[in-house]
Amino acid sequence: MHPSEHPRGESGSAGSCPAAESILAVAEQLFAERGYEATSMSELAQRAGVSKANIFHHFHSKRELYLAVMQAACKDSRQALLEIRAGNGTTRERLAGFMRRHLRNLLDNEEVSRLVLREVLESGPERGRELAERVFAEGFRQLVETVREGQEHGELRPDIDPALVAHLVISTGVFFFQGRSVARHLHGAGFIDDPDDYAAQVADVLFAGCLAVPGENRSDPRRAARDADK
Numbered sequence: 001m002h003p004s005e006h007p008r009g010e011s012g013s014a015g016s017c018p019a020a021e022s023i024l025a026v027a028e029q030l031f032a033e034r035g036y037e038a039t040s041m042s043e044l045a046q047r048a049g050v051s052k053a054n055i056f057h058h059f060h061s062k063r064e065l066y067l068a069v070m071q072a073a074c075k076d077s078r079q080a081l082l083e084i085r086a087g088n089g090t091t092r093e094r095l096a097g098f099m100r101r102h103l104r105n106l107l108d109n110e111e112v113s114r115l116v117l118r119e120v121l122e123s124g125p126e127r128g129r130e131l132a133e134r135v136f137a138e139g140f141r142q143l144v145e146t147v148r149e150g151q152e153h154g155e156l157r158p159d160i161d162p163a164l165v166a167h168l169v170i171s172t173g174v175f176f177f178q179g180r181s182v183a184r185h186l187h188g189a190g191f192i193d194d195p196d197d198y199a200a201q202v203a204d205v206l207f208a209g210c211l212a213v214p215g216e217n218r219s220d221p222r223r224a225a226r227d228a229d230k
Contacts, residue, residue: 020058023048028069032111035118036066070119070135073112076105081142091150092211095169096203098143103173103199113177140166156210165210172202 026048030039041062045052059065080101084094106113123131140163147162156165176183176198184192191198 017058019050019054023050023055023058023065024068024072027065028072028112028115031066031069032115036062067130067134069112070116070131073109073116074135074139076109077102078139078142080105081139081146085142085146091146091153091155092203092207095143095146095150095207096200099169099173099203100196100199102170103176103195106173106177107195117174117178140170143169151212154212156207157212160210165206168206172206173199 023044027039027044030044030047039062041052041055045055048055055065059068077098080098084098087094087097089097119127119131143166144162147156147165150156151158151160151162176192176195180192183189191201
């Protein structure tokens, strides 16, 4: 994982500063070890070798710093999305490639991945909205647009909700990451030992149901309902 480009949001660019990057790296370790509530800003400052005032110079509050850690944790997946959208190949191939990279990113950065997923699981409505808007929204939008483009080009069925497909693409990696310690002991679950093969097989199963069939006319029921209301 790498520090976010803009830890202070739209108004700042502290992520390009070595001091801010050092603070983020230490914050990631502490938040992963202890969680948000139990992490002390005083200890964070001591470990990072800076003053608390210096931390608040780069990040307005403890919560802002925490969100910056969340943003940084998702940077590799956001970069993967940008690359698949700019790359060649069919929509199916590009989304399958993203699924492999997303899963590999979760596994290669286990501590911070657990930190992000813990925050997702424990967030109430307000914190959930904050996470959605500040951390996940742009990446999810890019994924939805990729699916929608596949529909517009006739590669994917037009009657499937692109946001649902995007959610499934992300969820398959998350479920593998969270459940693999149990799944490896289940009968026949040899796929657990080969994450890349798992991602490829899941992509095959998922997109077998999403691919458009030449000559088959499937309309989007949601669009038909909207047109009927006009």
